[in-house]
Structures are given as C-alpha cells and as structure tokens.
Amino acid sequence: MSADITPGSVPSEGVEAGGWTGAVRRGAVRAFPPDKLLPDRQPSYVASWIYVFGVLTLAALAVVIGTGCVLALKGPGWWHVSSTGRYVNALHLWSVELFMAFMVIHLWGKFFMAAWRGRRAMTWITGAVAFTASVGTAFTGYLTQQNFDSQWISTQAKDGLNSVGIGAFFNVLDFGQMLMWHIVLLPLALVGLTVWHVLLVRHRGVVPPIPLLTAGDAPEGDPAAEAGDEGGGS
C-alpha cells in the first residue's frame, strides 16, 4: 500500500481533497451545511403547537431507549423480583405510551399539513415506516414481559402471523427470538429510520403552508396552481 506523503503540506484553500473520503465529506457538507443541520432560524410559518409533537416524539424515544437500556443492564427477569426494577419497567411502559401518543398526533398533524409536498415524499415514507416499526417494537416488548399478558398475547398473535406464513420465521412463542428482535433488530431499524427522517426534514426544510384556495380560485389545469411535484423523491 502506498501513501501520498508530503511532509508539512496542508491542502490549500479551494483545492478539493481526493478519494472516496473527500467525496463523501463534500457530499455531506453540501447536503447538510452546519446552518442547515442545526439552524437557529425557522420560517415564520413554523408557529403552532403541532410542531412540538415531532420533537416530543424524539424526546420520548430517547426516554424509551434509556429506560430499556437500564432493563437490559439487569436482564429480563430483574423487574419481576425487584421493586426498583418494577418501577423502571413502569418508566419504560409509560414512556412508550407517551412516545406512541406523540407520534400519532405528529403523524395526523403532518397528514393535515400534506407535509409530503415539495419533494418531501420520502420524509413522509420514512416517518410512516418508523411508525410501523414502532408498532412492531412495542408488540415484541409485550411478548417478552414473561407474564400472563405475554402468554396470552403470544398465543393469540401466533394465529395471525402463521396464517400468512410469517409465523414460520418470526415465532412469537419463542421468547429468545422475540427478545432479540425487541432489544436489537427493531430498535436498530427504528433509530436508523428516525435519523434518516430527521435528516430529510433538515435537508428539505419544514413544509410551507398550503396555499389558500377560495371559490373560483385555482382554475383546473392552471399551471401556477397545479404544477409541481407533490410526491417525488427525497
């Protein structure tokens, strides 16, 4: 392996670094310049309580993961025999309830804002898939409680999953498999989707208001009113 070494040399300003690393860095900075990644100003129309529910969802996810990590530290049996563990499990439960509630409100808000407009379809898609992944993650959590509830839910849920062939590979009666899905695979997917979703929001910006339409306004086929890529890529 060879290296292009020039002692004491520093790339002069305006000269682009070569190689894959340089290309990735330039692409990342181009897509997410610091003032776009962490802006200290937002469009003036970002002034409603509905905008709070996105960040509340993120905050609740952080608490869900944090309380889940404490439960993971002590193992799946701990919270059944320790009052401290029982309380940590309750924290996990209520943070999940808050997370799902905030996410559903956020989702409805974005639906009524038609937030997929202006090449923001992938932002909607990553959010919708993240919601679906959250339902799956919560479900596997209920399956791995090791109590009557998990016995009942798993024996009931097996029929739906088996009926379409999923149960052959995703066995809800297998505690070990469900625990791995709950604490490794699905959280990884959910966090990955969340990061992707947030980066898309930062990349595209917050969707602008729907233009007001009044009776007689926006005649059919008016290119000024109807043109544009409502769906489109990210």
Next chain:
Amino acid sequence: MTPPWARIPQPEAAPAETRSYDLVKEFVIALVAVLVLTLAGAAVFGAPDDKPVTLAAWAKADPNDFTATALSELDGSSDTAGYGAPYNTAAPGQKIGPVGLQKAAGVRHPVDTAKDFVLAPLANAPQTPDVAAALAQYQSATPDQQAAWDKAYSDALTAANDDPALVLPDTGGPVPVLLKQLLAQASSGSLDGALLSQGGFYQSDYTKPLLFLADGGYLSGRADAKHLSGDQWGMMNETGNYPGQAWLWLYTFWYQISPFNHSDNADALIWGLMAVLTLGFILIPFIPGVRSIPRYVPVYRLIWRDHYRRQLER
C-alpha cells in the same frame, strides 16, 4: 373548480420570512417534560405484572380441563394437533383467495402433540411399574388400537362431564393410567420443565408449553375474565386498567365485524387487508384523492392561521 384528485399546489421554494427558533433548547425542554410525565405516570399508575400461568397451576386449579386437554393432545383432536403449518401437516391452513401462504411457508416448528406433550414427558420421567407397563402397552400398540383406546376414554370422559374420577378404571386400556400420571407430574411442577427441556440445557423457546397451555380452557378462561378475548378487542388490551397497545385498534377492529368474525380464513384475510392498508398509508403522497384530503379539511387553516392572517394583512 379544482378536481378533488388534483395535486395540492407546490409550496414556494424558500420562505421569505424567518424567525428565531432554538431547536436544541426545544429538544431539552421536551426531554425534561417527557421525563417528568414518565416519572409521574410510573409513580402514580405503575405497571401490570400478572404472574404467568404454569402447567402446575393449571393442573391444580382445573385438573379436569388439564386431563381433557392432555387426552386431546394424545388422540390428535386438540387445536395444535389439527393446526397445520408451521407445526404439522394436519390442515391446509388459511388462505387469501386461492393463495395459501401458511402452507407454503412449511412446517418450521414441528410438533407431535401425542409424543411431545404426553408420551415423551412420561417416558423421560422415572415411573412406577404400572405406569411403565401402561406406557409400554400404549406405545407398542397399533395406531388403530391406540385410536380405539383414545376414543373409548374420550367418550367416557365426555359422558362423565370431563371428570376422570367418574370414569370406570378399565375404560380406554392404558390411557387413564397415563393421563393420571401426567396430571400428577404437571401438579408437581415437573411437566413445565419437561416440555421446555426437550432441546437441551439452555432454553429460550416456549413454543411447546405455550401451545399446550393454549389448547386448554384454563388460559383462555383467565383471559376472558380479564377482558382479553378476541371478541373483547383481544390483545390490544392490557391486564388491569392499563391502556395496552391502543395503536392496534384497527387490526383488532376487523375481528369484531362480519365477514371476519365468522370466517375460517379471518386471520389471513385481516393480515392481507392490513398489509394493503399499511402500504397505502406509507404511499399516501402518491395516491390521488387521498393525498388531496388535507386541502378539503380546514385543519391546515388552524395550524397556519397566523401565516394566513399576515398574508391577508399584506
């Protein structure tokens, strides 16, 4: 007028006006608020933790139901014995129209209910001479003879209202001796371990003991008392007065209405329907009509009311 299926006009490329907005401060405040709500919710409401049902508890609490279920595992009439894939080939499985995904996925978790739930646990435990002889007699008999004993004992048990004590001792050949011993092993707690330890020392797969439990009436009876049955909105509920998985309401809803609540293919049909609805939900931006709904519901006017007011003032 704009047709309902038309796209909502594309917003302007860049906002003309901006305002100060501290994203990090907003996140920190949100995190503190969520922590406070979570700490309070956990402190006030706690979390449910109903102890799991064991085979021992079942055998002690309802020995007749246990014995009837064990017999159904032995004679192949239990739900699991007649389930089909992924446990066995006893049934074709559910279908969506002509498509049978259940059967196509194959038998991935094979279960032989007579062997796994009754005969093997008896054979793997030290037995008295009369039980050992009954087990040897049953296992060396022809399938027809086994079926004849099973049926004789099943008929007698049904006539006795599932009470083994009322069945004549010589009915069903060795079957009553086997089932009585299995009940004794279950009551002592050894059957819980026996069903779980069929694959080695370390265990994490509860498929077999859960299937055996679910075949009986004791587990479902307890669930029914806790309002967890399928016709009570089932598994989206939680034991006690807890919110449970409220987000499963749509999935659970279909089980409450026709034709799903009386269809033999209800599970497959509902999963198929939910797959289509989920795909539609994810792809809303591309579905004409659905993507235009927000324009006709004035929620957006409420969300951006300040913006529109400023626009009108100009």
